[in-house]
Amino acid sequence: MKKVVIHDSSLKTISLDGTNILSFKEKLEIAKRLSELNVDVIEVSPVKNDKADEVLIKTVCNSQVKPVISCVAGDTEKETEKNFALISGAKRKRLNVVMPVSPVQMEYLVSKKPALVLEQLKTLTLKAASLTPDVEVSLVDATRAEAEFLYAAIKTAIDCGAKTVSLSDIAGTMLPEEFSAFIKDLFVNVPELKNVDLIVGASDALSMGVANAFAALSAGADGVKVSAIKTDSLPSVENFSAAMENIGLKHGFDTNLNKTALKRIVGNIQELASVKNERRFGDALSEKAETLAKDLTQAALSKIIKKRGYELSVEDIKKVYGEFIRLSNKKDVNTKELDAIIAANALQVPETYTLVNFSVSASNVLSATASITLNKNGENISGLSYGNGPVDAAFLAIEAITKRHIELDDFDLSAITEGKEAMGQAIVKLRYNGVIYSGRGISTDIIGASIRAYLGAINKIVYEESK
Numbered sequence: 001m002k003k004v005v006i007h008d009s010s011l012k013t014i015s016l017d018g019t020n021i022l023s024f025k026e027k028l029e030i031a032k033r034l035s036e037l038n039v040d041v042i043e044v045s046p047v048k049n050d051k052a053d054e055v056l057i058k059t060v061c062n063s064q065v066k067p068v069i070s071c072v073a074g075d076t077e078k079e080t081e082k083n084f085a086l087i088s089g090a091k092r093k094r095l096n097v098v099m100p101v102s103p104v105q106m107e108y109l110v111s112k113k114p115a116l117v118l119e120q121l122k123t124l125t126l127k128a129a130s131l132t133p134d135v136e137v138s139l140v141d142a143t144r145a146e147a148e149f150l151y152a153a154i155k156t157a158i159d160c161g162a163k164t165v166s167l168s169d170i171a172g173t174m175l176p177e178e179f180s181a182f183i184k185d186l187f188v189n190v191p192e193l194k195n196v197d198l199i200v201g202a203s204d205a206l207s208m209g210v211a212n213a214f215a216a217l218s219a220g221a222d223g224v225k226v227s228a229i230k231t232d233s234l235p236s237v238e239n240f241s242a243a244m245e246n247i248g249l250k251h252g253f254d255t256n257l258n259k260t261a262l263k264r265i266v267g268n269i270q271e272l273a274s275v276k277n278e279r280r281f282g283d284a285l286s287e288k289a290e291t292l293a294k295d296l297t298q299a300a301l302s303k304i305i306k307k308r309g310y311e312l313s314v315e316d317i318k319k320v321y322g323e324f325i326r327l328s329n330k331k332d333v334n335t336k337e338l339d340a341i342i343a344a345n346a347l348q349v350p351e352t353y354t355l356v357n358f359s360v361s362a363s364n365v366l367s368a369t370a371s372i373t374l375n376k377n378g379e380n381i382s383g384l385s386y387g388n389g390p391v392d393a394a395f396l397a398i399e400a401i402t403k404r405h406i407e408l409d410d411f412d413l414s415a416i417t418e419g420k421e422a423m424g425q426a427i428v429k430l431r432y433n434g435v436i437y438s439g440r441g442i443s444t445d446i447i448g449a450s451i452r453a454y455l456g457a458i459n460k461i462v463y464e465e466s467k
Contacts, residue, residue: 004244004255005040005223006237007070007166007199010269011060012043013231024411027056028063028388030269034228035065037237037265038258043096043225045072046083054086055413055446059389061090062362070094070136077127084131089362095128095135097121097162101153102141105170109140114149122156129161136199142167143174143182147189154190164197166225169212170233172203176215183219193220201225201234209235210243217253228269238266290335294328305342308335309409309429309436316346336412339427343440343456349463353402353455356380360390360447370394372451374401391450398454406461407431413446428453432461 010030034042042065044057061069069090073080080095087093099121100109106117121137128135137157142150157165167186174182179202187193198221202212213224213235226237241257248254258265292304298321305312305320312320323341327333333341353374362368370393373382383400387393391411399405410429426441426449439456443449 001254002217002252004217004248004253005197005199006240006255006257007041007043007201007223007225008034008037008039008067008237009043009201009225009227009234010034010229012045012072013227013229013233024056025392025408028059028392030228031060031065032063032388033265033269035067036258037228037262038256039067039226039237040223040256041068041070041094043070043072044087046086055389055391055411057086058089059368059391061087061093062368062390063388063392068092068094068134070096073097073124073128075124077123080124080127081131084128093132093134094164095132096138096166097124097128097135097157098138098140099124099153100140101150102144102170103146104144105141114146118149118152118156121153122160125157125160125162133161133163135162136164136166137162138166138168138201140168141170143169143179144171147185151186151189154186155192158190158192158196162196164199165193166199166201168201168225169203172205172208172232174208174212176208176211179212180215180219183216183221187220197222199223199225203233204235205232210239213240214243214247214251214253218251228266230270236266238262291332292324292328292334292338294332296324304335304338308339309431309434310342310346310438311435312342312346319345336414336427339410339412339429339438340425340440343427343438343453347437347460347463349460351455352376352459352462355451355455358394358397358448358451360394362390362393368393370397372397372401374398374455390447394447394451395454398451398458402458402462404458406458409436411450413449424449426450426453428457430454430457430461437461437464 011027014027031042046053046057069087071083071087073095074083084095099117100106106112106114125135125137139153154165200213200216200221202209225234226240227234228237230236241259241262244253244255301321301324302317320341323345324333353376356373356375358372360370368387368390371384372394373380381401383397385393385396385400387396409431412427414425424443424446427438429436429438437457437460439453441449441452
């Protein structure tokens, strides 16, 4: 019986989709569910200059999930080093060198001729292999690549240290028998493929993803890419598992998927991932920051603020508008920066809880722990908690002290100064009784900044309750 390797691309898809509105905690929950589902590989992709996604990847890696964490290597050797650092805490880690190989993708995505693409593939694969023995090379739009060039790309990847080769089918126009012939041809012309894992990503745009995946497996492929979140680019893990259960045994295939809990887990992931999840923001709000018009009136800005879930007093709106005008005269202001303005200027309240000290530890062996001491009315109160990464552990420790669990709606990190001792800014948004309360923290330590931001939001909620 052949065990089929399952790669799940849900988190990678989310990171690359600018219209997705998932919060930090929701993405982390999806990673935990994928681990529970027993997928073999969880694919992640850091978004350039997005500190929250970087913290997410580090947290996932420190949360003791069972699957291999496969992170996109990047477009340069420097990016490859940086992205490997993000996954260094994972028990099982992999760098994934992604390279377009069809003529149209090479021209329009990387603006390189085939020879230069091969050279870049060689450079990045060698770099990745120098950092970790587990290297994957993903060749994008492989079914539309010129045959001789595709053979050369696969050989280059394997010669430079790739242990896994993935071929993606973007077009999705091949019938199963054509896809099978395509895979068989590769094994004939690139015998080295027998020494590595061959993974296929079959497009499901025409609802043939599962059929083509099975055709590839029958032709010698070792695994498939799926997604727990519905997408046209890959078959759903639910559909693939259903096919495996019905015809897998007949063809000698099986997976490590937790079939018993599959429907429950996938249903939970899809509920988390739905852009229709119970948010009041509507279609206009997304993780992708939107630039605000410089000539907004106070009334117009007030409507945007309310749409984002905040309930501010007239006085607070005036303060926020004044700061917005001041900043917009110097630069473009986006919706993420508006959150920071609100956190820094609106609903400033007496501190019920103040931070006394904190101690956080994390490793790739034990779960992250956080010990935090807060002061309330002159009395020091301490809390200890475990979590899926240092930030999660710190937030749970604060929940233990304050004896309240409040929905974490969003978490955002950004650098506000440059250099090795750069100051980091954390914005935490908590949803309580349908209203957003935000806190802002600044520190050279991202954990400290996150704790201060969380406390800022908690103090606002406590103050509102007391009134």
